[in-house]
Amino acid sequence: MFYREVGDFKTSYAADQAIFPIRQDRWFMAILLVVAFVVVPFGVNDYWANAILVPFLVYSLAVIGLNILTGYCGQVSLGTGGFMAVGAYATYKLTTAFPELNFVVVLLMSGFITAGVGVLFGLPSLRIKGFYLAVATLAAQFFLIWLFNKVGWFYNYNATGQITMPTRELFGIAVTGAGTSPVVKYLFCLTIVALFAWVAKNLVRGRFGRTWMAIRDMDIAAELIGVRPLFAKLSAFAVSSFYVGLAGALHFSVWFGAIEVTEAYSINVSFLVLFMVIIGGLGSILGSFLGAAFLVLMPILLKNFMTEGLGMLAVTAKHTEILLMGVLIIFFLIVEPHGFARLWQIAKEKLRLWPFPY
Amino acid sequence: MVFRTFAFGLVTAIPLALAGAATTDAYELVIPSLDYRTGPYAPNGIPVANGFADYMTLLNERDGGINGTPIKLVACETAYNTQQGVECYENTKGTEPSGALVYNPLSTGITYQLIPKAEVDQIPILSMGYGRTSAANGSVFPYIFNFPATYWDQASVFIKYIGEQEGGMDALKGKKIALVYHNSAYGKEPIRTLEELSKKHGFEFLALPVDHPGQEQKATWLQIRREQPDWVMMWGWGVMNQVAIKEAASIRFPMDRFIGVWWSGSENDVVPTGADANGYKSGTFHAPGSDFPLHADIKTHVYDKGKGAGEEGRIGEVLYNRGVIQAVYVTEAIRKAMDIHGTNEVRGVHVRDGLEALDLTEDRLAELGLPAFTIPVAITCANHTGPGKVALQQWDAEAQKWSLISDFMEADREVVDALIKEDSEAYAKENNITPRECPSS
Numbered sequence: 001m002f003y004r005e006v007g008d009f010k011t012s013y014a015a016d017q018a019i020f021p022i023r024q025d026r027w028f029m030a031i032l033l034v035v036a037f038v039v040v041p042f043g044v045n046d047y048w049a050n051a052i053l054v055p056f057l058v059y060s061l062a063v064i065g066l067n068i069l070t071g072y073c074g075q076v077s078l079g080t081g082g083f084m085a086v087g088a089y090a091t092y093k094l095t096t097a098f099p100e101l102n103f104v105v106v107l108l109m110s111g112f113i114t115a116g117v118g119v120l121f122g123l124p125s126l127r128i129k130g131f132y133l134a135v136a137t138l139a140a141q142f143f144l145i146w147l148f149n150k151v152g153w154f155y156n157y158n159a160t161g162q163i164t165m166p167t168r169e170l171f172g173i174a175v176t177g178a179g180t181s182p183v184v185k186y187l188f189c190l191t192i193v194a195l196f197a198w199v200a201k202n203l204v205r206g207r208f209g210r211t212w213m214a215i216r217d218m219d220i221a222a223e224l225i226g227v228r229p230l231f232a233k234l235s236a237f238a239v240s241s242f243y244v245g246l247a248g249a250l251h252f253s254v255w256f257g258a259i260e261v262t263e264a265y266s267i268n269v270s271f272l273v274l275f276m277v278i279i280g281g282l283g284s285i286l287g288s289f290l291g292a293a294f295l296v297l298m299p300i301l302l303k304n305f306m307t308e309g310l311g312m313l314a315v316t317a318k319h320t321e322i323l324l325m326g327v328l329i330i331f332f333l334i335v336e337p338h339g340f341a342r343l344w345q346i347a348k349e350k351l352r353l354w355p356f357p358y
Numbered sequence: 359m360v361f362r363t364f365a366f367g368l369v370t371a372i373p374l375a376l377a378g379a380a381t382t383d384a385y386e387l388v389i390p391s392l393d394y395r396t397g398p399y400a401p402n403g404i405p406v407a408n409g410f411a412d413y414m415t416l417l418n419e420r421d422g423g424i425n426g427t428p429i430k431l432v433a434c435e436t437a438y439n440t441q442q443g444v445e446c447y448e449n450t451k452g453t454e455p456s457g458a459l460v461y462n463p464l465s466t467g468i469t470y471q472l473i474p475k476a477e478v479d480q481i482p483i484l485s486m487g488y489g490r491t492s493a494a495n496g497s498v499f500p501y502i503f504n505f506p507a508t509y510w511d512q513a514s515v516f517i518k519y520i521g522e523q524e525g526g527m528d529a530l531k532g533k534k535i536a537l538v539y540h541n542s543a544y545g546k547e548p549i550r551t552l553e554e555l556s557k558k559h560g561f562e563f564l565a566l567p568v569d570h571p572g573q574e575q576k577a578t579w580l581q582i583r584r585e586q587p588d589w590v591m592m593w594g595w596g597v598m599n600q601v602a603i604k605e606a607a608s609i610r611f612p613m614d615r616f617i618g619v620w621w622s623g624s625e626n627d628v629v630p631t632g633a634d635a636n637g638y639k640s641g642t643f644h645a646p647g648s649d650f651p652l653h654a655d656i657k658t659h660v661y662d663k664g665k666g667a668g669e670e671g672r673i674g675e676v677l678y679n680r681g682v683i684q685a686v687y688v689t690e691a692i693r694k695a696m697d698i699h700g701t702n703e704v705r706g707v708h709v710r711d712g713l714e715a716l717d718l719t720e721d722r723l724a725e726l727g728l729p730a731f732t733i734p735v736a737i738t739c740a741n742h743t744g745p746g747k748v749a750l751q752q753w754d755a756e757a758q759k760w761s762l763i764s765d766f767m768e769a770d771r772e773v774v775d776a777l778i779k780e781d782s783e784a785y786a787k788e789n790n791i792t793p794r795e796c797p798s799s
Contacts, residue, residue, distance in 0.1 A: 046479075047452075051445040149541060159550050159781055160490075160543035162470055166788060177789075178474030256440070258470045260543050262570055263440055300445065303435075315395040318435040322396070 003351040019201055036190060041183045049182030054255045056296045057189040058247050063276045063288040064200050065243025070274070071283035072204055073236035074216030075125050079137035081269035082144035083241050084248030085261055086114045089154050091249040092163040096156060103168040103175060107192070107249050114245020115238040117144075122237025126230060129219075141270055148261045164258045176253045185254050192250065196243065201285045203239065212236050213283070244273075279329060281341025290340035294332075299325060385703050386430040387423065387692060389414065390450040390458045392468065397437035398571045399596040401626050402677055406464065407433070408668035409681020412660050415667070416652075417689060419659045424692050427702040432458075436468065443468035451479055459709045460484055460688055466544040474789070476501035481706035482713055484691075486684050487512075487620060487643060491547060492781035494743035496714065497793040499782070503713050505687070505744035506735050509593070509619065510777060511769035512641045513548035515748040516617050517555050518767055520589050531560040536587035538578060538594065538602055541567035545593045548619075552591075554773050572598025579605040592618045599627035607634035614639065617750070623760070624676040628753045636755035639763070641748050644683045644732040646760040648674020652682070652727030676751075676760055683732055690726075691716050714739055733766045739796035746774070 003024050010016045020026045044053065062080060069075050090110035094101065121140040125133050148154045155161050167177030174180045175188050203209055211232040214222035223229055252259045259265075272295060280291020299321055306317035336343045350357070391410055394403035414431045423429050432453050434446035443465060451458045461476075461483045463469040469489035476483045477500065484503045485493070491510045493502035520535065521527040537552060539545030549565055556563035564587060566578050572594060579602075582590060590611065592602055599622040606616050614637040618627070623640020653673055661670045672678060695704045695712025704712070718735045735744040747766035754761060786793055 047448040051448045055441070158784075160466075160470075160546050162543045164470075164788070167790070178478050256444070256471060257474060260440070260467050260470070262542055263467055266570075304449075314393060314433040314435040318396050318437065 003348065003354075005352070017205075019205070033194065036194075037187070041187060044182050044186050046182050049186045050255070052297060052300060053186050054189050054250075056292055057186075057193045058251045058255055059273065059276060059292040059296050060289050061193050061196060061250065062244050062247035062273050063280060063292045064197060064285060065240045065245075065247060066273050067277050067280075067283065067285070067288045068200065068204070068212070068243065069236050069240035070277055071281075071287075072209060072216060073212035073233065073240075075122075075233060075236060076130065076134040077137040077240070078134050078267070078270045078274065079121060079140035079144075080244055080273040081265040081267060082141040083114050083118055083244040084251060084269065085144055085148055085265035086117050086241075087111065087245030087248030088252035088259055088265070089148055089163065089261075090114065090245065091253050092156075092165065093154065095166065095168060095253075099166070103170055103253075106168075107246060107253075110249040111242040111246040114248070115242040118237045118241020118244070119234050122234050122241075125233050125237065138267075141267055145261055145265060160260075162258055162260050163252070165253045165256075168253070176257065178257065180254075189250055189254055192246070196246065197285060197289075200239075200243070204283075204285070208235060208239070216283075275329075279332060279339055281339030284339070284341035286344060287339050287341030290344070294340065298328065384428070385455055386428050387704070388430050388432055388450075388453045388456045388458055389688060390432045390434060390446070390453070390461060392436045392443055392446050392461065392463055392465075393433050394436050394438040394464070396435060397439065399438040402596055402621070402624065403438065403464070404668065405624070405626075405672060405675050405677035406681040406684070408666075408672070409678040410462070410685045411667040411681075412656050412673075413682050413685035413689070415660045415665050416656050419663065419665065420655065424689055425696050425702055427696075429689075436465065438465050440465070440467040440471055444471050447472060447475070451481060456703070457481070457705055459692060459704065459706050460713070462486065462684055462688065463489070466542070466547075470543065473499070473502055479706070480710070482710040484684070484687060484713065486680075486687065488544065490785075492778045492785060494741065494746075494778050495782035495793075496738070496740050496742040497796045498786045498791055499742065500794060501710055503737065503742045505716075505737060505742065506643050506733060507746045507748050507769070508743055508774075508778075509547040510551040510774045511743070511746040512619060512748045513551040513591075514555060514769040514774055515750075515767045516591055516641065517552070517559065517561075518770065519617070519750055519764060521559070524588075527559055533561040533589070534564065534585065534587040535561050535589045535591065536564040536566055536582055536585065538566050538568060538575075538582075538590060538592045540572060540594050540598055541569045544595065548591075548593060551774060551777060554777065555770065558770075558773065568594070568598055568602070571596060573601055575601050575605050579609050579611075582606075582611065583609045588615065590616045592616070592622050594618065594622045599624075600630045603628060603631045603635050603638060607631050613637035614752070617641070620680075620748075623751060623753075625758075625760075626677070628755070629758070633755045635753055638753045639750050640753075640760075642676070642751045642760075642762070643748060643766075644679055645730065645762060646674070646676050646679060646751060650728050650731055655727055656682075679731075683728075686723075686726060686728070687716070687718070687735070690718055690722070713737060714742075716744075739794075746771070 005022050008023050020029055066080050069077050087110045090113040091106055094106045094109055124136040128136060155163050165176045167174050173184055175184055211227045214227045215232045219229060276291035276295050279294055281287025302321045302324055303317055306312045306320060307314055393407035394400060411431060414429050417423055418428055432450050434450055436443040436446055458481050461472060461481060463472055463485060466489055469485045472483055473490060482501045487507060489504055491508040493499040493504050494508055521530050552563050564585060566581060568575050568578055594602055616638055618640035620641040628635040628638055660666050691712040692709055694715050695708040696702055698711050698715060699708045714737055716737045720734050723731060733745050733747050737744050746769050749762055749766045750764040751760045752763045
């Protein structure tokens with residue numbers, strides 16, 4: 001009744017190709033952005049920024065990155081943790097070597113460096129497919145972590161091998177370092193994530209996205225109709241790694257500020273991001289956000305509910321949380337194997353017919 | 359239908375979960391405890407957390423808290439994971455009514471996260487014998503304390519002990535000493551000190567990394583078998599310790615020439631190897647065992663009332679005692695802070711002053727029921743490590759007991775202090791900190 005495309009006439013090609021063809025969707029998006037940029041900052045404190053919002057945004061960006069590669073181009077990757085580490089170490093090396101360099105430039109350069117590394121490790125994808133490719137990217141994961149832990153140059157030869165982010169400012173306001181206000185952290189991440197989510201959404205709707213999806217659906221058929229696998233696959237690896245690298249850079253610089261590579265970017269991170277992609281929905285930008293939200297926010301929500309709401313012991317709550325998360329994941333994957341994005345799509349279709357389903 | 363119930367559940371759960379803890383009128387001292395009773399390091403995390411919690415319960419039950427003000431222990435589960443540790447920190451730091459008074463991160467990774475935050479939030483951190491060694495320099499790190507001794511002190515004491523055993527420091531020349539370490543910031547801590555000492559005393563130093571979690575060490579120990587070092591030291595944690603001791607036994611490395619850091623010397627680490635672990639040594643800064651008057655008090659006032667955090671039979675284990683001594687340091691610092699500021703309603707910034715003025719004498723320790731349990735600790739503005747003395751203990755597999763085998767030995771201050779100065783100055787420079795002036799004492 002309220003959500004329908006009836007009466008929403010398109011009079012130009014531009015209108016026909018809009019990201020959100022339905023007016024209510026546009027309104028919803030606009031309201032969401034206003035809330036995120038204007039309303040939420042008033043309620044952000046250290047806890048909300050450091051434990052909830054920034055983690056959600058950083059993981060969303062990483063999930064978008066992996067979704068481009070795995071969801072849109074069909075190349076399974078288990079190297080996400082390693083590529084995040086590349087982004088983090090690139091940021092560290094660049095910002096300590098050139099302290100005067102604008103921090104946004106540092107972030108973008110870290111993204112491009114990761115893209116380069118991603119292309120390098122994407123080369124085997126031209127020959128090997130499926131599970132075998134997953135194993136090849138697993139090699140990237142282990143090699144990169146080993147490299148950053150082993151070679152002193154990457155951590156400026158300090159005693160412990162940890163890297164620490166110095167304070168960097170943007171327009172005179174600190175965006176990294178311990179003294180950063182939570183609002184700045186949140187808004188900085190939000191701006192980057194919103195911008196790059198928009199870029200990603202447009203990339204996957206355009207020529208790039210179509211070649212990726214052609215490769216995903218059937219690479220031989222795609223080749224026959226003139227899609228170059230070399231270009232399609234490597235561009236997917238490059239764009240994906242750019243996003244993952246940027247997420248790693250934010251993860252290190254804005255969120256944590258100090259990182260130990262073996263813990264922060266271990267294989268667990270690769271799996272976590274992959275699960276976010278699967279639970280959110282393969283091949284969906286919205287799904288990337290939903291998947292990240294589920295796996296980042298749900299444990300915290302459950303924990304706070306159990307310890308503060310029900311007064312459970314911290315350790316019992318933790319065990320129950322692990323259990324409940326497993327149950328919830330299984331539940332959602334049984335109800336909708338295609339992830340939250342598909343659930344959302346079904347809900348929208350139902351809404352269009354409501355209240356007179358036929 | 360399932361969806362409707364689930365959605366309803368979610369909608370009702372959210373406001374409940376977000377509604378914070380209820381506030382009370384009476385003033386309480388909030389002490390957060392970042393436990394890890396789950397995850398790969400849980401076997402070691404549980405006794406530490408139990409000892410810490412039991413001592414706090416004892417004070418509440420026996421004395422009604424510290425100087426009559428009750429303690430509110432806020433446990434938060436970190437699973438030894440940095441991300442969850444930060445979440446715990448942000449979640450607990452503002453707990454009513456006093457706000458968190460002091461943090462014991464119990465993890466090198468979490469400590470490094472909290473070091474820059476401590477000064478901003480004005481909550482001190484006691485990383486008792488772990489964390490960043492150069493935080494010993496109180497003029498650069500006003501909010502961080504790492505007494506009673508650091509990893510660098512410990513590395514130096516081990517070398518001194520080895521020297522004694524070999525018949526003098528000159529006898530170290532030409533000897534070969536290996537370090538098996540957890541390949542992380544924690545494990546890498548002693549390397550620089552050992553390199554310096556190897557230059558000074560002329561022994562050959564061999565660093566052998568073991569990756570997290572340390573279950574796979576065959577290659578490392580084959581290398582040790584090939585290189586035939588005279589002594590092996592270990593900086594391990596969790597399951598890595600057990601595996602290393604087993605591997606050492608399987609290549610028949612003499613156990614009395616194998617020394618672990620104080621996180622590699624608890625019952626958990628040696629019991630699985632059985633009789634072969636006999637003679638294994640480790641560093642420590644407190645005595646093992648449960649025959650101190652304090653332990654009797656814990657049994658009467660805590661366990662007999664059914665308020666114990668763990669099993670009564672495990673009181674007095676090495677890591678349990680470590681939790682106890684950590685609780686003693688924290689509560690004594692709070693007591694000191696109350697004295698200095700003349701109020702029982704202390705906050706984090708006051709406790710920092712209490713930690714900095716902490717003077718835990720032998721008499722005071724005896725009063726607390728811990729005579730000859732550990733070394734006296736006196737902290738000053740410039741020196742946040744205190745005595746820096748370490749003793750060695752040895753495992754007797756037959757009696758199933760650790761016992762002290764050396765006095766508390768002083769580290770090679772010349773080498774260690776120079777390294778602390780260098781590292782803390784580098785940190786100050788990197789982070790634009792102007793070291794504060796400390797009165798020379």
